[in-house]
Amino acid sequence: MRCGKTKRIMHQYYYNDLSAKEKVGFESHLNMCAVCNKEFGKVTAVLDELKHERMPIKIKPLNVYMAGVYEKIDKKKKLVDFLLLKPLISATAAVSLLIIISIGVYQYKLYEENSFIADNYEIIKDMEMLDKMDMLINLDALESMKEIS
Numbered sequence: 001m002r003c004g005k006t007k008r009i010m011h012q013y014y015y016n017d018l019s020a021k022e023k024v025g026f027e028s029h030l031n032m033c034a035v036c037n038k039e040f041g042k043v044t045a046v047l048d049e050l051k052h053e054r055m056p057i058k059i060k061p062l063n064v065y066m067a068g069v070y071e072k073i074d075k076k077k078k079l080v081d082f083l084l085l086k087p088l089i090s091a092t093a094a095v096s097l098l099i100i101i102s103i104g105v106y107q108y109k110l111y112e113e114n115s116f117i118a119d120n121y122e123i124i125k126d127m128e129m130l131d132k133m134d135m136l137i138n139l140d141a142l143e144s145m146k147e148i149s
Contacts, residue, residue: 001028001029003036006030006040007036009022010040010043013026014044014047
């Protein structure tokens with residue numbers, strides 16, 4: 001075994017995580033290499049020191065942890081709903097405004113047309129009479145042509 005691999009697996013040897021073959025190779029390299037043996041002594045000292053200084057690990061019960069997760073999900077869902085709702089409200093208002101304006105324009109044009117007819121009723125009536133007179137004149141002309149033939 002080479003020094004590089006030996007240094008990489010020192011912690012595995014310390015925690016007894018090596019196969020029997022790897023253990024034999026590791027131990028034989030430590031017996032032959034003073035540098036790796038010294039390095040392993042330092043690693044062992046540090047790991048032993050860490051073993052004595054236990055750090056408390058605070059683990060929340062699963063139900064408390066999941067309640068926090070669900071709360072965060074609800075907050076994000078509300079935010080997404082709000083962000084989607086805001087443009088929807090704006091779009092609805094814009095469409096409603098367009099409909100109201102369209103109805104107003106239609107009503108104005110209808111009123112304008114009716115107003116024109118009401119204001120010019122006499123003229124229109126006279127024009128209709130003139131059209132009828134033209135038709136009568138044309139009818140007289142047709143009858144006279146008929147008599148000629």
